Structure formats: C-alpha cells, structure tokens
Amino acid sequence: MNPHDAMLDDIAVYALGALPRGQARAVREHMATCPECTAEYRRLKPAVDAVAYSAEACRDAAGGAVVPSPRLKARIMDQVRGSAARPRPYNVGEMRAVRPIVWPAYAVAAACLAVALVTSAFNISLNEELHQSQAQLAQLGTHTKLLNRQVAAQRTELADLTSTESQHFAVEDGEVVRHGNRLYIAMQSMGMPPRGKVYQAWIMRKGGKQMTPSVTFMPDHSGVAVVHVPARASQIVEVAVSVEPEGGSKQPTSKPAFVVKLT
Numbered sequence: 550m551n552p553h554d555a556m557l558d559d560i561a562v563y564a565l566g567a568l569p570r571g572q573a574r575a576v577r578e579h580m581a582t583c584p585e586c587t588a589e590y591r592r593l594k595p596a597v598d599a600v601a602y603s604a605e606a607c608r609d610a611a612g613g614a615v616v617p618s619p620r621l622k623a624r625i626m627d628q629v630r631g632s633a634a635r636p637r638p639y640n641v642g643e644m645r646a647v648r649p650i651v652w653p654a655y656a657v658a659a660a661c662l663a664v665a666l667v668t669s670a671f672n673i674s675l676n677e678e679l680h681q682s683q684a685q686l687a688q689l690g691t692h693t694k695l696l697n698r699q700v701a702a703q704r705t706e707l708a709d710l711t712s713t714e715s716q717h718f719a720v721e722d723g724e725v726v727r728h729g730n731r732l733y734i735a736m737q738s739m740g741m742p743p744r745g746k747v748y749q750a751w752i753m754r755k756g757g758k759q760m761t762p763s764v765t766f767m768p769d770h771s772g773v774a775v776v777h778v779p780a781r782a783s784q785i786v787e788v789a790v791s792v793e794p795e796g797g798s799k800q801p802t803s804k805p806a807f808v809v810k811l812t
C-alpha cells in the first residue's frame with residue numbers, strides 16, 4: 550500500500566470526524582496538495598451523510614445483537630453530520646458537478662467501526678449497572694428467603710402454641726409447650742437478666758442423669774419470650790431455665806428460675 554492509498558483510508562475516517570487530531574492535520578495538509586484525495590473526500594461526504602440513515606445496517610459490524618439506543622444513534626449521527634458539514638479551508642476551490650454516489654466499502658466499514666466503538670463503550674457502562682442491579686437483586690432475594698423462613702417458623706410456632714393437641718406445663722410467669730416432637734418455652738413476663746447475662750434453657754433426656762445445655766435467649770422489653778428448644782420433644786423429660794453469662798454455660802451456674810418435669 551503506497552502512502553497515497555493509506556491516505557485514502559484515513560480520509561474515510563476523517564470524513565466521519567473520527568480521526569485523532571494529529572492525523573486529521575496530516576490528512577488536511579495532504580489534501581491541500583493532492584486534488585485526487587480532495588476529490589475523494591468530497592465524494593465520501595454523501596456516503597457519510599447516508600450512513601446517518603443506515604446505522605441499522607451496522608448492527609452486524611457492531612458484533613451482533615447490539616443496537617444502539619435511538620438517542621445514542623442520533624448523537625453519533627449529529628457528530629458525523631457536523632464534521633461533514635463543517636467548512637474546510639482547502640475546499641473552497643473547484644466545485645464540480647456531483648458524481649453519482651458510490652459507497653466505498655472501507656467508508657462504510659469505518660462508519661460501522663465508529664458506531665461499534667461508541668456502542669460498546671456504552672454497553673460496558675450499561676453492563677456495569679446491570680451487574681450492580683443483579684447483585685442487589687440477589688441480596689434482596691436472599692433476605693426475602695430468610696424472612697419467609699422466619700415467617701413460616703413463626704406460623705408453625707403459633708399453630709403449635711394454640712393447638713388443642715399441645716401439652717402445656719405451667720411454670721412461673723409462663724409455660725413449656727410440647728406439640729408432637731417440638732418443644733417451646735413461652736414466657737409472658739420475664740424480668741431482664743443483669744447486664745452481661747442471658748437466660749439459658751437446660752434439658753434432661755430420657756434415661757439421662759444430668760441436665761445438658763440448650764439455647765440461650767432474652768425476653769423482649771415487655772418480658773415476653775417464645776423460644777423453640779431444638780431437641781426431639783418426645784425424648785425430653787425435664788426442662789429448666791437459669792441465668793448464665795452471655796454465650797451460655799456448660800453447667801448451670803445459678804439457681805434455676807424454674808425446673809419442670811414433662812410428664
């Protein structure tokens with residue numbers, strides 16, 4: 550490819566207004582001395598204008614299913630038109646009769662490339678936004694699942710506590726409730742434990758000799774606590790609650806608030 554042929558390619562991009570400033574100056578300087586290249590530039594202008602109406606045809610060149618938004622397309626085309634319409638000092642001379650429009654393949658390719666570049670930059674930022682939204686959605690989804698599980702658990706709890714088939718074992722300020730294989734401690738007016746302390750449940754299994762540690766819990770500000778004791782209720786013969794340091798104990802360290810036999 551001789552310098553003149555290479556210049557022809559630059560002129561196509563220059564006509565689109567997509568050439569870097571330095572190269573654009575080189576093209577202008579060359580055109581000032583080369584009537585052939587000047588003629589080529591003039592011949593391309595209609596093609597550049599026509600590209601304004603053929604962005605749709607650039608879809609394949611842009612790499613597939615991506616279609617720029619109408620607003621984006623309009624902006625690109627305004628730029629292309631603007632740079633084609635701007636008066637050029639080297640252009641003043643000979644005006645010839647307009648030749649029939651021929652679209653050189655490289656001019657269309659350059660136009661498509663310009664559209665593709667802007668479009669892909671646009672898509673990258675869109676993709677980033679999309680990923681952020683997707684991450685937020687996933688987080689919300691996880692949160693919703695958790696909430697749904699909590700609501701389901703509370704519904705089971707409510708049904709168990711109010712079922713006529715449940716067994717209720719009264720204790721001071723509340724009761725222990727057994728429904729099938731589920732066991733609850735339901736307190737109505739429990740005092741707050743001292744600072745740094747919590748309530749801890751203890752269970753005795755069938756055939757067991759001593760209490761084993763179970764969940765720790767706190768009443769709410771009105772003294773209510775409903776606690777699911779994670780154990781197979783049919784295997785539990787005794788339940789107790791005591792005040793223990795935060796985190797719970799392996800052996801009770803205080804006199805139990807209550808001990809109740811489940812018989």
Ligand SMILES: [Zn+2]
Pocket residue numbers: 553556579583585586
């Ligand atoms: Zn030339």
